Amino acid sequence: MARGALPLIAAFVVAGLVIGPVAAVLWRGGGFTALSPADLDALRFTVWQAIWSAAISVALAVPVARALARRSFPGRSALISVMGAPFILPVIVAVLGLLAVFGGNGVLNLLLAPLGVPKLDIYGAHGVILAHVFFNLPLAVRLILQGWLAIPSERFRVAASLGAPVFRLLEWPMLRRIVPGAFAVIFVICLGSFAVALTLGGGPRATTVELAIYQAFKFDFDLGKAASLAVVQLVLGLGAGAVALLLARGDMLGAGLDRVVQRWDGSRLLDALWIGAAALFLLAPLSAILLAGLPGLDDLPASIWPAALRSLAISLGAVVLTTALALPLATRAGEAASLLGISVSGLVLGTGLFVIAQPFVRPSSIALPVTLLVNVLMALPFVLRILRPGVEAVQTDFARLSASLGLSGWALWRIVYLPRLRRPMGFAAGLTGALAMGDLGVITLFSRPGEGTLPLAMYRLMGAYQMQAAYGAALLLVTLSLAVFWVFDRGGRVDADAG
Amino acid sequence: MLTLDKVTFMNGGFPLSADFTIDAHSVVAVIGPSGAGKSTLLGGIAGFHEQVAGRLTWRGAAIGAVPPAQRPVAMLFQDNNLFPHLTVFQNVALALGPSLRPDAGARARIMDMLAQVGLEGLAERKPAALSGGQQSRAALARALLQDRDLMLMDEPFSALGPALKDRMLDLSVELAKAAGRTVVMVTHDPDDAVRVADTIVGVAAGRAFAPQPAQDFLRNPPEAFIDYLS
Known part of the structure; x- marks a missing residue:
């Protein structure tokens, strides 16, 4: 959007917020430190788990997406909507849900015990991968489903009338085009894994780079090492992010997936099994949270409510700041620049901001504002991905009319951009708010007891083995996250004119 | 000239x-x-x-x-002459300035122009609720009201x-x-x-x-x- 100095200022703010903190950490740490064998192990594990997480997610998504593409059944639309939920589900809530199903005392072990199957343990590398598949299978299904639905239905009719092999003729070329991008996007998401690794991983064999950064800060306060690992993470993230941007096709958050293409091939039973298994895998942990969370609400400590208010404040603040930065940055260059935010370690960003602010204020007193800023930077690439097409459409359609009427500055925003962008802005705001509400990242480093956010309070309850209360907090957190998403998304739709 | x-x-x-x-x-x-x-x-x-x-x-x-x-210059384009989220009245009002709630005098001028192009009674409609011809009339009303x-x-x-x-x-x-x-x-x-x-x-x-x-x-x-x- 070429609108004077505003895009430039926004770009400087983003670049400053990313580069400044990393530089501050480097300076404070006295420069780079050589990576230890443990750090190299973390690097290897990070890449290894990201490859496996992406590969399993995509491999499972292919049959599920195909089944959804060709089968119509009651609740199909709702199931596809639910598949969008893990994206905004707080990580810590999902982990608790997975523990309830796959944990030592989980449902699965209870069912398998009478059969004499040894107890399954969710902690470790396979737990990290399981959680990543839980989060990313729905994303992979949606991406691949879009590819399937993009194949014109006439081609299936032609193939059916000719008795031609549908997979080789129509599906394989589509998969070859879509799957690498889906793999790359999920790989990038899993590279930056922190909360999952913190709760299910750890130890020499299941530590990600992000978790190693946390440990360098929290236990060793070795800023040089943290900065070195941060640069490794940045290079890895930027490189993989660039590849993902090149390979990814389609709108990963897009709608319009409720269409069914009539098909004449495939086994109904097999499709039903795939859909049923995916639904069970995704819904069981969520149901466990609901079932265990309701009685847990009575056990919530009083400190949960101020924590919930803090999370709500961070969530709303993130919505306002992210929107303010995203609108002027909604260009190709702006979107590319915003990848900096998601590629750099959130923990390093947070620590850098603390290092910068430390001479002026007490670090714990700015834990919440720093968490807010880090969330803004993390949400920015997603928000820009959502807003940019709308902004470009407004420019294409109405730039000349606006110019001929002398609409500029605030009047242009008020009369043209904001009303036209209401729907995507509502969706983006909902996403930002929900992600910030459930974030368990930099707050783990600097918050003092009794001053944390709701996810942190929940994590502390889990750490103290107050599981009943933790389930209650999880239910509260997921309710608030979904409510924030719903309010903004709905707000963008009410009275919005599609024309 | x-x-x-x-x-x-x-x-x-x-x-x-x-x-x-x-x-x-x-x-x-x-x-x-x-x-x-x-x-x-x-x-x-x-x-x-x-x-x-x-x-x-x-x-x-x-x-x-x-x-x-x-x-x-007032210009009528091939398409996208109206903002779809604004009413006919608001679209035409933009000819007089960026206010979507003009004063009484401006209001009277807008209504008069809408009458001249045959859009009486349609001021509060959005473009999607108009026929193609009516949309063209609304755009014409605005271009004329621009007074260029x-x-x-x-x-x-x-x-x-x-x-x-x-x-x-x-x-x-x-x-x-x-x-x-x-x-x-x-x-x-x-x-x-x-x-x-x-x-x-x-x-x-x-x-x-x-x-x-x-x-x-x-x-x-x-x-x-x-x-x-x-």
Whole structure:
């Protein structure tokens, strides 16, 4: 959007917020430190788990997406909507849900015990991968489903009338085009894994780079090492992010997936099994949270409510700041620049901001504002991905009319951009708010007891083995996250004119 | 008088040259093959395309460096003439300024203009609730209310059926003439040119020719237009 100095200022703010903190950490740490064998192990594990997480997610998504593409059944639309939920589900809530199903005392072990199957343990590398598949299978299904639905239905009719092999003729070329991008996007998401690794991983064999950064800060306060690992993470993230941007096709958050293409091939039973298994895998942990969370609400400590208010404040603040930065940055260059935010370690960003602010204020007193800023930077690439097409459409359609009427500055925003962008802005705001509400990242480093956010309070309850209360907090957190998403998304739709 | 003194407009990498004058209060039809530069000519006069050479003046004052909104120009585009999220009233009100809640005086002028174009009672409708012809009338109302000396029409009625298109063209020219405007309109139809225009500017291969009386142009077209008109 070429609108004077505003895009430039926004770009400087983003670049400053990313580069400044990393530089501050480097300076404070006295420069780079050589990576230890443990750090190299973390690097290897990070890449290894990201490859496996992406590969399993995509491999499972292919049959599920195909089944959804060709089968119509009651609740199909709702199931596809639910598949969008893990994206905004707080990580810590999902982990608790997975523990309830796959944990030592989980449902699965209870069912398998009478059969004499040894107890399954969710902690470790396979737990990290399981959680990543839980989060990313729905994303992979949606991406691949879009590819399937993009194949014109006439081609299936032609193939059916000719008795031609549908997979080789129509599906394989589509998969070859879509799957690498889906793999790359999920790989990038899993590279930056922190909360999952913190709760299910750890130890020499299941530590990600992000978790190693946390440990360098929290236990060793070795800023040089943290900065070195941060640069490794940045290079890895930027490189993989660039590849993902090149390979990814389609709108990963897009709608319009409720269409069914009539098909004449495939086994109904097999499709039903795939859909049923995916639904069970995704819904069981969520149901466990609901079932265990309701009685847990009575056990919530009083400190949960101020924590919930803090999370709500961070969530709303993130919505306002992210929107303010995203609108002027909604260009190709702006979107590319915003990848900096998601590629750099959130923990390093947070620590850098603390290092910068430390001479002026007490670090714990700015834990919440720093968490807010880090969330803004993390949400920015997603928000820009959502807003940019709308902004470009407004420019294409109405730039000349606006110019001929002398609409500029605030009047242009008020009369043209904001009303036209209401729907995507509502969706983006909902996403930002929900992600910030459930974030368990930099707050783990600097918050003092009794001053944390709701996810942190929940994590502390889990750490103290107050599981009943933790389930209650999880239910509260997921309710608030979904409510924030719903309010903004709905707000963008009410009275919005599609024309 | 609109003077294009050895002017070249650049639309992307496409140059269009023009060297002539257009009389004030006249109606000029711009005709020529697709891709010849008709829209570039109008866009250049309106300020949407860069002027890389020559001098563009209106009544002696140079307007080549003036931003679009400050030129003496109201323009009807091929499409997207209305903001779909605003009502007809609000769309027309933008002709008077960026306020969507104008004062009583402005309100009366807007309602009067809507009556002139035959949109009484439709002020509070959104464009999607109007027919194609009614949408064109709303855009015309706004262009007339802008109160600019020059009205440029870049085939704004091309999506309408033939009869409706003719009616809208006639109405536009009639109201513009009554308001003392100079009209420059792009058309593909020589019959339109003869029916409503005083002169024709032919545009071919990046060059706009000087206006000629409409009948003369069609009877005796320049060589570059013989194939096109036949």
